[in-house]
Amino acid sequence: MPNNISAGDTAWLLASAALVMLMTPALGFFYGGLVRRKNVLATIMHSFFILCLISVQWVLWGYTLAFGPDHGGIIGGLDWLALRGVGQDPGPYAPTVPHEAYMVFQMMFAVITPALITGAFAERKRFKAFVIFTLLWATFVYDPIAHWVWGGGWLGQLGALDFAGGTVVHITSGVSALVAALVLGRRVGYGREALEPHDATMTVLGASLLWFGWFGFNAGSAISAGGLAANAFVVTNTAAAMAALTWMTVSWLHKGAPSVLGAAAGAVAGLVAITPASGYVDVSASILIGLGAGVFCYTAIQLTKRLKVDDALDVFGVHGIGGAWGALATGIFATVAINSGAKDGLIYGNPGQLGIQAIAVAASIIYSAVMTFVILKLIDVFVGLRVPESEEVLGLDASQHREAAYQI
């Protein structure tokens, strides 16, 4: 083992990669509980299949596009195709861990991001269309934006702060989810019949496992087992808790009862919002970020429903709005007292950082929206996006997979 590799950092990073891996099947359960029982297998399959698909895509070409040697600030080169040259020695991004460990940690981010989008087109998307969409989206949306922010690209050069993926993961998936919901159209029966969650307990379990895995997502992004990881861990937990409390309270005042599903969704919104900020803010800021996530995401979802956009599992409201709020909040609350390698935000006398964060948010929104629209339209022409109405009524478990989730 080369001398500069830290056993502690490597152990924490590999454990964090495993924690983040767990988030994708956890997301499957979170989403699976929210759909009707005739679609639960198909919904869980979205996440499980993506775990497999992107695991292979990432080692073959995804990692090199995102993190390979920079080409004009836009995309990584093909130098590390099929992980050629990515081995046990440290790479350029993390001097104290094997390059392979860094690569596999990043792989898990690439896996969960397209899985987040699946909540928007749940209960009506053709499986073949989903497969092609995921492969194209990962290659042409996720990999370039990951390069822009983390791989030496133009947003990173500009000074945009994104500790664990507010722009790269959550804005891209949230905005793409909104575009997918608009392009696919509403589910059969939307607005006429109750499209109720079939198992709220499954959703709460999924949210809890997401919360658990998120410690790897954020604290692991320190890429070291030290104080920065500890701070990220603490602010992550605090923001999740505060957002869950806030969402539950707002829904209680708005609809007359403290919603269990609301508390679960609120926790996820808080986790999303603290993601870009977790390596730059203190615990007081994390309380305010959690508060904002609860209010803004809840409000956005009410607005989406009022506009009759069938974002089936509220991906845009939670991830798009939560990610944008978190990215902007980073520009407000960031402090070098937490991370000496970063910059101060607005309240510490550096208003320019908020402007840079706004540019990163806008670039992520515009690029992911346009590319997602183009990809979906192409697939619609050649494959068809939606299942026929008769198959949608029958349910995707039977029509797409010829299986049933429950025999009781």
Add this chain to the structure above:
Amino acid sequence: MEILAFVSFAVLVVAWLVAPSRGNVAVVSHAEDRKAA
């Protein structure tokens, strides 16, 4: 900023005190009807 953090948490606590606590009236009355029967 610490003050804002305390205030925001205090606002939630106050909201819990004033929030409705009657539950779902329709479901409750249905259950009471069944118990009476």
